[in-house]
């Protein structure tokens with residue numbers, strides 16, 4: 001009997017135990033996928049669209065379109081095929097794209113079905129405690145600390161200081177040069193302004209290395225989240241780790257100085273974070289501070305650098321707008337308020353036409369293409385179900401280039417702004433987002449952009465060295481070759497204000 005049993009072959013045998021492990025794992029994954037991804041969707045009316053391949057989704061096509069500045073076309077193709085609400089999958093998450101004024105209003109107004117939650121790659125770079133990930137009381141607490149520096153009343157106090165940093169940096173970047181690469185220069189200047197005014201970061205090699213790491217980290221924030229040697233995402237994660245080390249040292253040094261009773265020359269974001277207490281009198285954790293410092297640096301310097309680079313590109317091509325900006329800035333330079341020759345808040349308030357040019361530029365080429373929210377519960381919009389846990393994506397160009405909202409949208413026309421008869425309806429002009437999570441840095445950015453442009457146009461005319469240089473999005477829209485320009489000085493930078 002025993003020998004008989006030993007001769008009976010089981011119905012199915014595994015020659016290799018590892019094969020069994022693989023099969024069981026696959027079945028478990030499929031079971032999990034069905035239970036968590038498929039079964040909650042049964043019976044729901046999802047918007048039309050394609051989720052593409054697992055994990056990768058439609059990210060490759062989307063990113064390719066970004067690279068050649070054809071993202072609007074990528075969106076338009078889906079708008080035509082599926083309508084104003086459609087589904088896709090980007091950067092590792094299923095996404096519902098909402099377009100148009102109603103879609104924007106649904107996303108931007110206080111809506112308890114929508115929370116903040118970025119795609120996997122963005123969250124890894126900004127950190128789990130970033131303001132972009134926070135909701136409710138914690139979001140209000142951190143945003144309040146940032147706003148204490150970014151509201152107009154606070155900025156007014158340091159416009160002169162900002163002007164001095166801008167002049168010094170421009171002088172350093174431009175002195176003795178007859179050509180310059182605009183993108184690199186603008187990144188350096190805006191990084192210096194952010195780091196000095198908001199964080200008191202000292203000059204030196206560490207600061208230069210930090211700028212390079214921020215550039216790498218930002219590229220990876222919108223990459224496919226494959227953490228494998230050589231991928232953009234892996235490089236970005238490594239850059240983020242190096243950034244964490246530097247900022248941790250900075251926070252610890254400042255904490256020690258505060259404990260020793262040494263006051264910072266001026267209160268900045270780090271000291272404000274260190275002094276912050278929640279309703280239970282608890283301070284922010286170290287990770288909360290680091291993630292929010294990183295988020296603020298990423299949110300602030302690259303966006304302003306883009307607007308400035310694109311402004312210089314536009315002004316080199318559009319003589320009419322260039323002359324009008326020059327005229328306004330020349331007038332302002334004659335009536336500077338500060339006895340020290342620095343521009344002040346009131347001077348910048350007079351730069352009305354120049355700011356309208358920047359606003360029109362951000363309509364045509366929004367620096368932030370769009371952003372993600374995540375549903376905290378099942379919800380619906382436009383007759384479609386949006387399941388809990390899905391990403392919802394708003395897109396600026398979908399309303400910015402809509403001819404029903406902006407007459408002749410392809411035409412560059414700064415007079416759209418400041419003309420009440422042409423003013424855009426709510427939730428349609430959204431380069432800074434809208435609602436309770438709208439960009440808190442809008443005034444900081446406006447002042448910084450106006451100051452930098454003032455000094456450049458008062459001192460130089462410029463021409464592009466690469467005619468018709470294209471735009472690429474990485475994910476921000478930069479001139480593809482960094483916008484090299486030839487400088488034609490009006491007078492010596494050193495003698496001018």
Ligand code: HEM
Nearest residue numbers: 299300303304367368371431432433437439440441444445
């Ligand atoms: C031209 C420059 C800028 C543009 C176009 C811009 C655009 C935006 C956009 C579109 C959002 C997202 C809104 C949303 O998701 O609903 C945002 C958020 C944010 N921006 Fe800006 N930004 C600029 C400059 C700045 C500056 C200079 C700072 C800081 C000094 C800053 C700090 C932030 C922060 C902290 C958030 C998160 C707000 C929150 O979640 O409550 N930004 N910005």
